[in-house]
Amino acid sequence: MIACQGATSITTFADFLCKKLTRALRCATYDKTAIDIADEMRSNYPAFNGTRAKLETHILKSLAEEENFEKYKQYIQSPRDFFENFIQRCVDNYLDKEKAKLLSFLNSRLCVFCSSVHTAIDESTKAVKDKNGNASLWLDEFCNRLRGDLHFPRNELKSIEHQEIKDIEFLKKSMVGALNSVKENLKQDFAAPDVEPFKSKPHEILLEQLCGCWETCPFCKAVCTNTFSGHDGDHSVPFHRPQAVTGIQWHRTNHFIIDICSSLVASDCRLVLSGDTKIPYRNYRQAGPVHAKWSITPDNSAQSYWKWFVCHFRSQIEIEYSGKFEGKGRIPPEWAGFTKEAVLSDLEKL
Structure with missing residues (x-):
């Protein structure tokens, strides 16, 4: 004392x-x-x-x-x-x-x-x-x-x-x-300002403010756009990506799937669960608990951005996932027409 x-x-x-x-x-x-x-x-x-x-x-x-x-x-x-x-x-x-x-x-x-x-x-x-x-x-x-x-x-x-x-x-x-x-x-x-003494870092505060749900589509890995983590209802995104972005290939081939998830659920394609067990793609929720929590509505809208990405990084994607853009996974010739400037301009409109 x-x-x-x-x-x-x-x-x-x-x-x-x-x-x-x-x-x-x-x-x-x-x-x-x-x-x-x-x-x-x-x-x-x-x-x-x-x-x-x-x-x-x-x-x-x-x-x-x-x-x-x-x-x-x-x-x-x-x-x-x-x-x-x-x-x-x-x-x-x-x-x-x-x-x-x-x-x-x-x-x-x-x-x-x-x-x-x-x-x-x-x-x-x-x-x-x-x-x-x-x-x-x-x-x-x-x-x-x-x-x-x-x-x-x-x-x-x-x-x-x-x-x-x-x-x-x-x-x-x-x-x-x-x-x-x-x-x-x-x-x-x-006098010599530094971010190290911050208990809560500014970037952590920003991340928390801009957080939301981080669940990703089980097929193309697009991030759920719901603004709340642990939200009620299904996960969803406005735009899905070509499944080749995550390396997914057609069954028993090394050919990439260039279709987007929302077009596949509108098609007659079948989803392989295990071995040779298949279900209609539109019944994707039956694939498991993760799939069951996603709402993938039939839609053929695809962003030009990911078409440009697939074309631009074609060789890297093939090496990364040991696949080929051949057969049903052949890249449509018109995709090559998307320039970086054009897809960036499209992003600006979102």
């Missing part, structure tokens, strides 16, 4: 309290700044100012511009991880260019929190004077007033609650002086 007398006792009390406040202020400042950055990017960064579907459009554009098959594989096979990495790269690039803005956010939030602490000091002092209270009561009042702004547990201050402090005005003055020092020290810490 800290045991001092008079002015020394009060100064020690204030210094001890402000050391505790330093950590609380730093954490609160970083937490709020992370939200500020996420909000800033939601407002001003085109990829993030809409739904996850809009973000996915930006990702598809980025992938097409890079023309990197390995990145496409990551996106198709692990969409959630790819989304998170994409968002993190965007945030890192943004903050690298906007260091002054990050510093401004940090200092602005710090000032707001320090103002709250200053108010709590004033109000606690007045309350204790009115009640002719002691140090323990002052701490009670102080912590209660900070409860909505800072994580500052009262039970961590038991070592100073029995201090004999009679000059409450001097305590107030000492606290204000110590708080000013804390504020200046934290500003110096923030």
